[in-house]
Amino acid sequence: MKGRIMMGALALAFAPAVFGATPQPWVASWGAAQQTPEPGNVLPQADMQDATLRQVVRLSVGGSRLRVRFSNAFGTQPLVIDAAHVARSADKATPRIVPGTDRTLTFDGRSAISIPPGADYLSDSVALDAPSLSSLAISFHLPQAPAGQTGHPGSRATSYYVHGDHSADPDLPGAGKVDHWYQLTGVEVAASTGAATIVAFGDSITDGHGATTNGDDRWPDILAARLQASSATRKLAVVNVGIGGNHLLTDGLGPNALARLDRDVFARPGAKVLLVLEAINDLGKLSREEMRTPQQHAQLVADLIGAYRQMIVRARGQGLKVIGCTVTPYTGSDYYHPDAASEADRVALNHWIRTSGAFDAVVDFDAVVRDPAYPARLLPAYDSGDHLHPSAAGYKAMANAIPLGLLR
Structure with missing residues (x-):
């Protein structure tokens, strides 16, 4: 019995050293x-x-x-x-x-x-x-x-x-x-007080199709440089988890958005803000190969909104602020060749993103890169040439349009 008491006392004595140390953030x-x-x-x-x-x-x-x-x-x-x-x-x-x-x-x-x-x-x-x-x-x-x-x-x-x-x-x-x-x-770095990570989640427009190889000119890259240029935001990191061809609702190139939240977002230490720019591939895929009924178009928009709500509630459960980004224009794209019904779906989804109040904040990328004379199309100066992906100049305009105060 005495031996057991001694062992218990030793265990308690060592417990603070083992369990009480503050972990490195x-x-x-x-x-x-x-x-x-x-x-x-x-x-x-x-x-x-x-x-x-x-x-x-x-x-x-x-x-x-x-x-x-x-x-x-x-x-x-x-x-x-x-x-x-x-x-x-x-x-x-x-x-x-x-x-x-x-x-x-x-x-x-x-x-x-x-x-x-x-x-x-x-x-x-x-x-x-x-x-x-x-x-x-x-x-x-x-x-x-x-x-x-x-x-x-x-x-x-x-x-x-x-x-x-x-x-x-x-x-x-x-x-x-x-x-x-x-x-x-x-890559993770030892953090100082107040440091946090912003996760940019999306498809090829976040991944940077049309950007310069070795140029670090995707919109999350430029956002990171903007944050480093100000002493007020210098402790904020940016991680780009875009996947070209990614979908909200189905597996495309890479798992669907809901399937990859845990690994790509919540597992990132210090993640505090989630920027979401998804759905262009879901919108384009619906009628890429055949005409769809008005009911199918309405169902797609409803399903996309449901997926967004799932991302929001799950991210907030992990303590993240969630910022929704409007879907950019893609009329004229040879890949999706969207018709008027597809454009109406995009407009409806963007209206919900802007006005529903579901997100903690909204960044209106659509308003930044669209052609004012033809709002269903990218501004020519911001078009990479395929009428779907922004150019390096378009990505810069997107990054510069994000109010840094939303991220602090």
Whole structure:
């Protein structure tokens, strides 16, 4: 009995040290939504076998300590990474790193990790001076090609791959190039008081189709730069979880919006604001291949509103402020060739976004990029040329139209 009392006393004595310590707060500073890459965006298995991948990402908020989140979300077998490094990128358009900045990443103190199918895995934190808006080169070696690739095709950034373990090399001469990200979903930085993350959730217009490769000129990129330019908003990070071809109601390219909220939004540390720009693909898909009845059009709008309400209630349950963004014009698009009924659906949905009061705030992207003379179309100066996606100038106008006070 005395021994049991002594053990109990020891357990209580050690409890404050184990359970009472304040955990290090973190915020997501960069991120990308994950999906199974479609066939045209898969890296050939031979190129992933015994391969080093070096992928360049741009932080929003900087810090002196960071950790990297790897993903096997769509893998069918464990993913083994047996070496991983992070460094400052010397040039976003090359695999070179800044000398003296290379850091070895570990996982629970080990250099290798096996990530179960369907899971993400955080590295241990590492000390690295990474200023806001700086670019990181994240390198890791795969001894075996993934069984089921997990990635983000719309990187708008160049990645590099070579055979063998070259994860610590200062350059990768002769490396293959591909404008996609693989098995990489986030970078988190040690947070200061008041830091938070804004999550930009959407489809290809958030993902940045039509933006400049390695140019960091998607609307979430420009928003991040605006936030860093003001001392009042410098602690706010921006994570872009747009997926090209994404839908609210059905799986398109990547899981539907409701299916990916937990992984792409709620799992991001520090997430406090959710910007939602979705539904253009749902609207266009309905009558892309055949005429639909007025009842089917009305049902689609009702279903989209229901999906928005689901996103709002779930996000508020996680403590997030939810900002709705109106759907931009797409009349003239050769992909969806919308008719008057499709445009009426968009107008009705935007009216609900603007006037329902369901969101905590609204950003009227439609009003920003539409042609005043032809409101169903993009302004020519803001049109990438396909009459569906804004140009780099259009994305800049969208980012500049967001009142920063809504995000604080």
